[in-house]
Amino acid sequence: MLSDPLADMLTRIRNAGKAKHKSVDIPGANIKVAMADVMKREGYIKNYKFIKDNKQGFLRVFLKYDANDRHVIYGLERVSKPSRRVYVAKDEIRPVLNGLGVSVLSTSRGIMTDRQAKKENIGGEVLCNIW
Incomplete structure (x- = not known):
């Protein structure tokens, strides 16, 4: 388990x-x-x-790899953990690396990116950051 x-x-x-x-x-x-x-x-x-x-x-x-055979994911970071949950309101959602990365949130409307959550005007639990 x-x-x-x-x-x-x-x-x-x-x-x-x-x-x-x-x-x-x-x-x-x-x-x-x-x-x-x-x-x-x-x-x-x-x-x-x-x-x-x-x-x-x-x-x-x-x-997925780029033309130089490098992995397109440079970083994966788990934000909210079982021991420490991290929640953000709709106004507190911050971009990852000034918009170059994406933050994945668990919202009441399902799993979505930070951009989608801002567009739909909802917050949630920040699961991870990807860049």
Whole structure:
């Protein structure tokens, strides 16, 4: 059992990118699928696929590299942790690296980026920052 499955997902993606793997398998969960969807929409991964098995299933994430074979994700930072939750109101949402990165929030309307949350005028729990 993992105490923080989302941090495990981010660590697996970070490590696979440094090792230049084409894809990485992550134990499945709905929040991880939503996070992978946000990462795909923002252009940080190529694609993802949820594969069902006899247990909980697993999420296969296909990593993205630039023309020089460098991982497009330079940094992944878990902000809100099980021991310390970080919430922001709609007016307190700050850009990551002056808009070069993205902050992923868990809101009442689902998992979304900081730009989407500002547009929809809602706050939530800051899950992670990606740049």
